[in-house]
Amino acid sequence: MKPPRLFLKIFLWFWTTLVLSALSVAVTVLVSHPVTRTQWHRHWIAGLIASALVCYLLARHLTLPVMRLRHAARQLAEGNLHSRALGTNRRDELGDLVRDFNVMASRIEELVSRQRQLIYDISHELRSPLARLNVALDLARERKGDDPSFGQMQHDFERLNDMITRLLTIAQLDGAVKPIEMSVVDLSELVAQIVHDAGFEARHRGVTVNLSVEPVCPVIGNAELLSSAIENVVRNAIHYTDLGTIVEVALKSEHLTRRVSLSVRDCGPGVPDSELTRIFLPFYRTAEARDRKSGGAGLGLAIVDRVIRSHGGSAGAINLVPHGLEVRISLPTLPPESADQKQLYRDDRYLIEPLDKPRGRDSEK
Amino acid sequence: MDCVLIVDDDLELCALLRERLSTENFITDAVHDGPAGVQKALSQDYSLVVLDLMLPGMGGLDVLRAIRMRSSVPVLILTARGEDVERILGLEIGADDYLPKPFNPRELIARIRAILRRAGRCSFAGEPLAFEDIRLDRAAREVQIGGSPLAMTNAEFAVLDILLQNIGHVVTREQLTEAVLGRKLGPFDRVIDVHVSNIRKKLASRQGANHIKAVRGSGYIFVSRAEAR
Numbered sequence: 001m002k003p004p005r006l007f008l009k010i011f012l013w014f015w016t017t018l019v020l021s022a023l024s025v026a027v028t029v030l031v032s033h034p035v036t037r038t039q040w041h042r043h044w045i046a047g048l049i050a051s052a053l054v055c056y057l058l059a060r061h062l063t064l065p066v067m068r069l070r071h072a073a074r075q076l077a078e079g080n081l082h083s084r085a086l087g088t089n090r091r092d093e094l095g096d097l098v099r100d101f102n103v104m105a106s107r108i109e110e111l112v113s114r115q116r117q118l119i120y121d122i123s124h125e126l127r128s129p130l131a132r133l134n135v136a137l138d139l140a141r142e143r144k145g146d147d148p149s150f151g152q153m154q155h156d157f158e159r160l161n162d163m164i165t166r167l168l169t170i171a172q173l174d175g176a177v178k179p180i181e182m183s184v185v186d187l188s189e190l191v192a193q194i195v196h197d198a199g200f201e202a203r204h205r206g207v208t209v210n211l212s213v214e215p216v217c218p219v220i221g222n223a224e225l226l227s228s229a230i231e232n233v234v235r236n237a238i239h240y241t242d243l244g245t246i247v248e249v250a251l252k253s254e255h256l257t258r259r260v261s262l263s264v265r266d267c268g269p270g271v272p273d274s275e276l277t278r279i280f281l282p283f284y285r286t287a288e289a290r291d292r293k294s295g296g297a298g299l300g301l302a303i304v305d306r307v308i309r310s311h312g313g314s315a316g317a318i319n320l321v322p323h324g325l326e327v328r329i330s331l332p333t334l335p336p337e338s339a340d341q342k343q344l345y346r347d348d349r350y351l352i353e354p355l356d357k358p359r360g361r362d363s364e365k
Numbered sequence: 366m367d368c369v370l371i372v373d374d375d376l377e378l379c380a381l382l383r384e385r386l387s388t389e390n391f392i393t394d395a396v397h398d399g400p401a402g403v404q405k406a407l408s409q410d411y412s413l414v415v416l417d418l419m420l421p422g423m424g425g426l427d428v429l430r431a432i433r434m435r436s437s438v439p440v441l442i443l444t445a446r447g448e449d450v451e452r453i454l455g456l457e458i459g460a461d462d463y464l465p466k467p468f469n470p471r472e473l474i475a476r477i478r479a480i481l482r483r484a485g486r487c488s489f490a491g492e493p494l495a496f497e498d499i500r501l502d503r504a505a506r507e508v509q510i511g512g513s514p515l516a517m518t519n520a521e522f523a524v525l526d527i528l529l530q531n532i533g534h535v536v537t538r539e540q541l542t543e544a545v546l547g548r549k550l551g552p553f554d555r556v557i558d559v560h561v562s563n564i565r566k567k568l569a570s571r572q573g574a575n576h577i578k579a580v581r582g583s584g585y586i587f588v589s590r591a592e593a594r
Contacts, residue, residue, distance in 0.1 A: 124445070127466065132377055
């Protein structure tokens with residue numbers, strides 16, 4: 001935390017002025033009414049303390065709204081759009097400033113949430129015609145027999161649907177709609193399953209996926225969302241790595257920071273350094289991805305970013321030497337000692353508690 | 366021939382669906398709002414109801430609740446993709462299975478067939494199963510606890526049937542899904558778990574014992590009352 005410079009400045013300024021003026025008064029008074037040395041000391045110290053107190057209060061009065069504004073502005077910049085500055089009942093210009101700031105914040109919040117709601121509504125509305133198209137296509141197939149163009153249509157319907165689903169997921173994660181249901185998730189199992197499922201595409205491109213999974217602490221999360229996020233990263237790596245190269249997937253626990261980290265490294269062309277953070281924005285694709293006609297809409301990594309952030313984690317990408325891209329995901333784990341918390345979060349509606357019996361059978365062997 | 370009732374506010378979709386289902390030899394009927402849906406579903410003319418959860422006015426969940434108060438007709442719910450909470454709620458209220466919208470009509474037909482097949486099979490007579498004070502009568506399609514009947518939906522009945530046939534043995538979630546829903550277990554598929562959870566609640570409300578234990582990473586096992594404690 002930085003020292004409150006403005007506060008110190010105002011405080012010292014006022015105090016110096018006050019003490020100096022008091023001194024000049026004292027000198028004038030002393031000349032006409034000489035007093036004893038102890039009396040003089042006592043007055044002097046009392047004066048200093050009183051003036052310090054007054055200056056402290058004055059400086060605080062002037063700088064407090066500035067500090068509060070700064071706090072609220074920083075929260076706003078971090079994406080907490082509900083954040084507002086305190087101290088709106090002041091009557092001076094600083095109070096006006098705080099009130100104006102809050103009006104601005106409300107306006108921003110309203111605009112952003114309206115935009116998010118719009119994305120959600122549009123995606124939602126697009127689904128009705130898509131549902132009809134699906135049935136109509138099937139009817140056409142039934143009547144006219146199979147035709148390659150029907151296959152293409154089907155494929156594109158699925159793509160459209162996929163895109164809409166992703167947009168809705170993004171809208172949901174941006175907090176426009178509903179809270180996310182969380183439970184205890186075993187990441188080791190999840191990652192192993194994803195790598196296993198991606199095997200077909202990897203073999204197709206002659207890519208080897210090396211998986212190293214440490215047993216890690218469980219995390220609190222939504223298994224489906226986490227799975228789709230990690231799957232996105234793994235499939236991207238397999239897609240962009242050079243033919244016949246290796247993709248490394250490593251899951252580690254960092255006991256000190258109580259986090260798990262997942263790293264996915266490929267041997268592809270990487271991403272220009274200036275675009276490393278932008279690949280996590282919706283609809284963002286690097287020039288290369290566009291040239292390749294990869295077919296993605298650029299929503300995959302945007303989902304990854306939002307899923308991981310909504311789980312209190314972070315996702316980032318770095319370029320490797322000589323070439324390749326590493327995507328790192330870091331998630332907070334459930335503290336192992338907090339058994340109570342585990343109980344609280346355990347999805348007991350669907351009971352996942354281990355049974356005593358199988359364990360007994362193991363010991364019999 | 367089987368009669369299927371479609372409850373969906375999208376008129377054009379209903380027309381297309383009716384046309385498509387008629388090619389598969391289903392007789393279909395469509396209504397577009399909740400109250401009409403409840404009334405028709407309770408008329409006993411239909412062997413299955415396809416219910417869209419996103420109905421205006423009286424919502425799909427309320428329609429389902431109203432149907433379940435008086436009938437155990439199989440209900441297949443259509444949910445928006447990603448609306449997990451609605452889907453789980455629908456299954457908890459007593460829907461047999463769900464399908465995310467937009468769907469492939471072939472998938473819808475396969476699910477309708479699977480549910481109807483199971484409903485038909487259950488009506489075949491067989492020896493009633495009895496265990497402790499639980500009695501499951503396939504011919505009458507009825508479950509009794511200590512002599513008094515316990516209301517169950519078709520899907521719950523089928524799950525309990527399988528678990529009672531395998532007392533003391535683990536039945537995997539894959540096996541249950543294939544036997545009860547006539548399809549493969551999908552990733553993050555919680556349908557069977559909700560059915561089991563519903564049965565548990567119903568049994569526990571009568572007996573206070575948890576007969577059905579979950580086996581982590583595997584499936585479910587039905588245990589005796591002594592072991593349930």
